[in-house]
Amino acid sequence: MASGLLGLIGRYLNTRRSADPAVLGAFLRAQGAYVAQKAVLDYCRVKAGRHEQTLFAEPVFQAALLHCRWQVFFGALGDVTALAEAWLRPHAPGQEAALADALARLHDAALVADPIPPEEAESAAAIDIRSHLARMQIAPPQRSHTMPLLAQAPLFATLPIHPDQRIGEDPAIRGGLRFLIVSTQQEMERAFDAPGLAARLVAGSAAPG
Numbered sequence: 001m002a003s004g005l006l007g008l009i010g011r012y013l014n015t016r017r018s019a020d021p022a023v024l025g026a027f028l029r030a031q032g033a034y035v036a037q038k039a040v041l042d043y044c045r046v047k048a049g050r051h052e053q054t055l056f057a058e059p060v061f062q063a064a065l066l067h068c069r070w071q072v073f074f075g076a077l078g079d080v081t082a083l084a085e086a087w088l089r090p091h092a093p094g095q096e097a098a099l100a101d102a103l104a105r106l107h108d109a110a111l112v113a114d115p116i117p118p119e120e121a122e123s124a125a126a127i128d129i130r131s132h133l134a135r136m137q138i139a140p141p142q143r144s145h146t147m148p149l150l151a152q153a154p155l156f157a158t159l160p161i162h163p164d165q166r167i168g169e170d171p172a173i174r175g176g177l178r179f180l181i182v183s184t185q186q187e188m189e190r191a192f193d194a195p196g197l198a199a200r201l202v203a204g205s206a207a208p209g
Contacts, residue, residue, distance in 0.1 A: 019196030075151030
């Protein structure tokens with residue numbers, strides 16, 4: 001889903017901080033896919049242990065795994081978009097609505113950058129990123145270690161490991177997802193120039209078309 005994009009982001013991480021909204025859009029897409037993949041695959045691999053190759057080769061498991069990754073991706077993309085909004089909001093005083101609109105557009109573009117399987121389309125449309133950002137803007141900006149996570153519910157609902165085999169492991173699953181979101185904020189802060197990026201996002205939202 002994000003092959004090649006992480007390499008693109010990596011090149012930007014090794015240069016000066018970017019204020020380019022297009023680069024942020026690529027970052028949101030790549031990080032949303034990365035969070036979904038790591039949260040799901042790392043847990044499943046640990047649970048499978050020495051039976052990993054056998055389990056991952058089963059067609060039924062593969063189908064369930066793919067479904068889970070898509071479901072978590074939809075939430076994770078919303079989460080990294082909300083993370084960007086909270087980080088950039090202090091640099092756009094009085095322009096919060098324009099900032100949210102610009103980020104929602106980047107989210108929408110990232111969502112459809114890869115073909116969504118027809119059976120996943122309803123779930124993709126279920127996340128209203130504009131309403132979510134509007135709710136987030138009612139309160140002061142939250143950082144990665146406190147913000148509510150849209151990806152958490154679909155992660156628990158669709159993990160292809162039976163709940164009976166996950167008893168007592170909910171804190172570890174939540175913690176793994178939270179760690180990935182915290183890491184995403186750190187990467188964002190290293191990669192982007194917040195004041196310049198916020199200004200360009202707001203200006204782009206106000207432009208005709």
